[in-house]
Amino acid sequence: MLDIQFIREHADVVKESQRKRGESVELVxxxxxxxxxRRSSLKEFEAARAQQKEIGKKVAAAPADEKAKLIAATKELSQKVSEYKAAADAAA
Known part of the structure; x- marks a missing residue:
């Protein structure tokens, strides 16, 4: 099995190997x-997760009138985090 980083860096070599073995180069x-x-989804997941944690810290120190807004934003981000994670898992 080939390492994904090797495939990324040497796609032409891997494609040629596929060709020589009579296998599909489209697979590469x-x-x-x-x-x-997967990588794009993971970046989005990590950014949303970091933002979610930052908002979580603000909720603890926020006045009561701001807490509701921050909690709503956290719930929205939570949904996005789940979507990005699912997309990354599906692409893996």
Missing amino acids: DEVLRSDEV
Whole structure:
């Protein structure tokens, strides 16, 4: 099994290997597309998660009138975090 980083860095070599063995070179492109989707989703997941944690810290120190807004924002981010995580898992 090839390491995904090797495939990313040497896609042409991997495609040539596939060609020589009579296998589909489209498989390499599929793997690279899937990896890109996964990496992009993970970046979005991590950014949303960091934002969620930051808002969580603000909730503790916020006055009562602001807490409701912050909690609503946290719930919204929570949904996005779940979506990004699911997208990353699906692409893996």
